[in-house]
Amino acid sequence: MFLLLIIGCSLFAGLSTYFLNNRLNLGAVIASSLMSILGGFLSYMPLSEVLREALPLVIMGASFVGMASEKIAGSYRLITLSSVFFGILFYCTGIFFEGFGGSLGTTAAIAFCSSLGFQELFLKERF
Amino acid sequence: MRKLPQFIFFVFHLLFIGFAIFESQQQLFQLTALILITSLLLYFYTKHISKKKDSTNHEIHLxxxxxxxxxxxxxxxxxxxxxxxxxxxxxxxxxxxxxxxxxxxxxxxxxxxxxxxxxxxxxxxxxxxxxxxxxxxxxxxxxxxxxxxxxxxxxxxxxxxxxxxxxxxxxxxxxxxxxx
Structure with missing residues (x-):
């Protein structure tokens, strides 16, 4: 259940950031930082301690997936896949690098690059 | 030297996921998921590193x-x-x-x-x-x-x-x- 919640939040943040970045042309930094601020406020909501700690990190981390440019990502399909991979990676690695600056971005980069690999390997679409 | 940036990225990604795999040895779901994602990551890098880079020069801004x-x-x-x-x-x-x-x-x-x-x-x-x-x-x-x-x-x-x-x-x- 917790994994599904993480993947759901990841999909929301990744796709929303991609939309703000590439469709509304706000730029990657503004799109991601707006999503991070939204996620950051969740820490002050009356949620369980686990959710208050995890959800802001998931939302911020997945917003990095949405920072990808349209030229590289090409479609929402790749962002969807990357966001799912990010959710799974966060679920598996979340605690190991807690407090390490840049660990969320590294997780997002691994999720994105793996998705590009998946796309080329199984869907025969070159990146 | 031309491949140094890709190499830096590759090393840090591999260190990150390698450590996560090492720590997940007892959990089957985590281990399987991480190994599958690592395989896709390695596939990406083998393709990406073999790609030719454009020769555009980017100015250094200190x-x-x-x-x-x-x-x-x-x-x-x-x-x-x-x-x-x-x-x-x-x-x-x-x-x-x-x-x-x-x-x-x-x-x-x-x-x-x-x-x-x-x-x-x-x-x-x-x-x-x-x-x-x-x-x-x-x-x-x-x-x-x-x-x-x-x-x-x-x-x-x-x-x-x-x-x-x-x-x-x-x-x-x-x-x-x-x-x-």
């Missing part, structure tokens, strides 16, 4: 160092002094840097925006790990040097700035571990 350090210190300050959480602190500093290119056409604004956000990721390191402002200063400086080195690579790729920040923090953590 101002990047200042902006990354400013982003790092400002984010850490918000956490340390105003007791804001790391995500909110980085979001606020990132947004401040992000709006600069919208407010002014000055050439530094477009350099400052990603550099400040990269620094903000470094500044997310909590005081319990970073210890003090000197750590953030050094980690931001390392991240800025890597950002300059990778300026023309992985453009438009998700997580580029985060990986650079992670590399900066890891290098300084390693350095302090061996020296102190």
């Amino acid at each position: 101002e990047t160092i200042f902006f990354v350090i400013a982003g790092g210190l400002a984010t850490f300050l918000l956490q340390d002094q105003l007791q804001l959480n790391a995500v909110l602190s980085a979001g606020i500093i990132g947004l401040t840097g992000g709006v600069l290119p919208k407010l002014t056409d000055h050439r530094l604004a477009s350099i400052a925006s990603p550099a400040i956000y990269c620094g903000a990721f470094v500044g997310m390191t909590p005081a319990i790990v970073a210890g003090n402002y000197i750590f953030i200063l050094l980690a931001s400086f390392s991240a800025a040097c890597i950002l300059i080195l990778l300026r023309g690579d992985f453009k438009g790729y998700a997580g580029k700035l985060g990986t650079i920040a992670f590399a900066g923090v890891s290098l300084v953590s390693l350095l302090t571990y061996f020296l102190l």
Whole structure:
């Protein structure tokens, strides 16, 4: 259940950031930082301690997936896949690098690059 | 030397996921998922590294160092002094840097925006790990040097700035571990 919640939040943040970045042309930094601020406020909501700690990190981390440019990502399909991979990676690695600056971005980069690999390997679409 | 940026990314991604796999040996679901994602990552790198790079020259902007350090210190300050959480602190500093290119056409604004956000990721390191402002200063400086080195690579790729920040923090953590 917790994994599904993480993947759901990841999909929301990744796709929303991609939309703000590439469709509304706000730029990657503004799109991601707006999503991070939204996620950051969740820490002050009356949620369980686990959710208050995890959800802001998931939302911020997945917003990095949405920072990808349209030229590289090409479609929402790749962002969807990357966001799912990010959710799974966060679920598996979340605690190991807690407090390490840049660990969320590294997780997002691994999720994105793996998705590009998946796309080329199984869907025969070159990146 | 031409492949150095890809190599840096590859090493830090592999270290990150390798450590996670090592720590997940007892959990079958985690281990399986991580191994599958690692296989796809390795496939990506074998294809990406064999690709020819465009020969566009990207100018070196030393101002990047200042902006990354400013982003790092400002984010850490918000956490340390105003007791804001790391995500909110980085979001606020990132947004401040992000709006600069919208407010002014000055050439530094477009350099400052990603550099400040990269620094903000470094500044997310909590005081319990970073210890003090000197750590953030050094980690931001390392991240800025890597950002300059990778300026023309992985453009438009998700997580580029985060990986650079992670590399900066890891290098300084390693350095302090061996020296102190």
